[in-house]
Amino acid sequence: MLTAQRKKLILSRLSAEGQIVARDLAQELGTSEDTIRRDLRELAQGGKLQRVHGGALPASAALGDLKAREQVAPGDKSELGRAGASMIRANQVVILDGGTTALQVACHLPPDLRATIVTHSPTVAVEAAKHPCVDIIMLGGRLFRHSMVNVGAAVIDAASRLRADLYFMGVTGVHPTAGLSTGDAEEAAVKRALHERAAETIVLASAEKLMAASPFLVTSLSEISLLMVPPRTQDRILRALRATGTKVERARRAQRGFNAR
Numbered sequence: 519m520l521t522a523q524r525k526k527l528i529l530s531r532l533s534a535e536g537q538i539v540a541r542d543l544a545q546e547l548g549t550s551e552d553t554i555r556r557d558l559r560e561l562a563q564g565g566k567l568q569r570v571h572g573g574a575l576p577a578s579a580a581l582g583d584l585k586a587r588e589q590v591a592p593g594d595k596s597e598l599g600r601a602g603a604s605m606i607r608a609n610q611v612v613i614l615d616g617g618t619t620a621l622q623v624a625c626h627l628p629p630d631l632r633a634t635i636v637t638h639s640p641t642v643a644v645e646a647a648k649h650p651c652v653d654i655i656m657l658g659g660r661l662f663r664h665s666m667v668n669v670g671a672a673v674i675d676a677a678s679r680l681r682a683d684l685y686f687m688g689v690t691g692v693h694p695t696a697g698l699s700t701g702d703a704e705e706a707a708v709k710r711a712l713h714e715r716a717a718e719t720i721v722l723a724s725a726e727k728l729m730a731a732s733p734f735l736v737t738s739l740s741e742i743s744l745l746m747v748p749p750r751t752q753d754r755i756l757r758a759l760r761a762t763g764t765k766v767e768r769a770r771r772a773q774r775g776f777n778a779r
Contacts, residue, residue: 594724692727694729738762
C-alpha cells in the first residue's frame with residue numbers, strides 16, 4: 519500500500535473508530551510499526567491527528583485562534599451558552615473561562631441576575647459587564663493573545679484564594695481515555711488551578727471537541743461534575759463518554775439551578 523493510501527486509511531479509521539493502535543494496524547497491513555509511526559508523525563505535523571502512546575487519536579478542530587473559533591459551530595455554542603447561563607443561581611460565585619463558548623454563557627446571563635463572575639478573560643469580562651447586577655472579578659496575568667486569556671503565576675496565585683460555586687471550564691479536546699485537554703501548557707495549568715477552587719466544574723463542549731484530543735491534559739473526565747454537549751450529539755458518542763462514569767447531558771433550556779450529583 520502506498521504512503522498516501524495508508525494515510526487516507528488512518529484518517530478514515532480515526533473518524534470511524536476514534537483511535538489508531540499502531541501495532542494492530544501494522545499487523546493488519548503487513549508493514550512495520552516504524553512505518554505506521556512515521557505516517558502518524560507526518561499526519562500529526564500537519565495537524566490531522568494527535569499522537570499518543572501506542573497510536574493516535576483525532577486532533578481537535580478547536581485549536582485555532584479566537585477569531586477562527588468564533589466561526590466554528592456558532593449554533594452549538596449559543597445553545598450551550600444559554601443552557602450554562604440557566605444553571606447559575608442568584609448570589610453564586612462563578613468562574614467563567616475564556617473562549618467562545620464561555621463568551622456565550624456571559625451573553626445569556628439573565629438581565630436581573632445577581633451573582634459574582636470571576637474570569638481571566640478580558641472579552642468575557644466586557645460581555646458580563648453589560649449585566650448591571652453582576653459583580654466582576656478579573657484575574658490578571660500575562661495576556662495570551664491566541665485565546666485572549668490571562669495566564670501565568672499571577673493568575674494561579676489569585677485563583678488559590680477563591681472559593682467558587684461553579685467553574686465553566688473551556689477545553690479543546692474531550693475524549694474518554696485522553697480526558698479533557700487544551701493546546702497550551704500554561705492555559706492547562708490555569709484551568710487546573712481554577713478547577714481545584716470550584717465546588718462544581720462544568721464543561722460545555724461543542725461538537726468539534728468531542729472524541730478529540732489536544733496536546734496538554736487538564737484533567738480526566740471523571741473529575742468534573744457535568745459535561746454538556748450539543749442537542750444533536752450522536753448516541754454512540756454519548757455512550758462512550760458516559761462509560762467513563764461522567765454525567766453527560768444534551769444541552770437544553772434547563773431549569774434555573776444545578777445539582778450535579
